[in-house]
Amino acid sequence: MRISTRSRYGTRLMINLAEKYHKGYSLLKDVAREECISEKYLSQIVIPLRVAGLLTGSRGASGGYILAKSPSDITVKEIVETLEGDLCIIDCTIDEKSCERSSNCVSKGIWDDLSLRINEYLSTITLEDLVKTKKQQEAEYIEYVI
Numbered sequence: 609m610r611i612s613t614r615s616r617y618g619t620r621l622m623i624n625l626a627e628k629y630h631k632g633y634s635l636l637k638d639v640a641r642e643e644c645i646s647e648k649y650l651s652q653i654v655i656p657l658r659v660a661g662l663l664t665g666s667r668g669a670s671g672g673y674i675l676a677k678s679p680s681d682i683t684v685k686e687i688v689e690t691l692e693g694d695l696c697i698i699d700c701t702i703d704e705k706s707c708e709r710s711s712n713c714v715s716k717g718i719w720d721d722l723s724l725r726i727n728e729y730l731s732t733i734t735l736e737d738l739v740k741t742k743k744q745q746e747a748e749y750i751e752y753v754i
Contacts, residue, residue: 615691617645618653622662622687623742626679626735633672653691660690679739685730695730696723 620643628634636654640647654673657663664676675682689695697719699707707713 611688612692614653615688617643617649618657618691619684619687619738620645621650621653622657622675622682622735623738625663625673625675626682626739627742629675629679633666633670633674635672639673656690657687660686662686662690675735679735682735683731684733684735684738685727688730695727697726 621639624639624643625634636650637647639645640650643650654663654665658665661676662682663673665671665673685695
């Protein structure tokens with residue numbers, strides 16, 4: 609299983625916006641520059657995030673994007689599911705008709721359990737947690753450099 613660039617960049621976008629949550633809207637071009645991601649690519653990523661209710665956009669001179677909810681209320685699972693779709697490892701874990709062996713497959717239990725654990729784990733990590741981790745890593749790096 610691989611998490612796509614779309615989800616990785618989408619998560620970076622959301623962390624960036626979470627850092628600035630109380631400062632108002634952020635321009636996509638600024639986020640793109642700060643995160644070293646193409647603005648055009650980010651403009652495609654924000655669409656499903658807005659539809660899912662994770663981002664709010666505003667046009668005009670003071671427009672841009674802002675989180676639709678508090679960073680403590682947005683999980684990595686929500687971001688990844690919005691950008692990837694269902695987080696099941698294989699199709700038969702959500703649709704037994706996708707495989708004729710599904711009803712008597714010994715390995716299906718492994719994939720069911722793994723999908724459940726991934727979903728549970730990503731549900732425990734919020735944007736607020738990631739912002740705290742980022743600040744801690746930056747502080748440790750500055751301390752190391754000095």
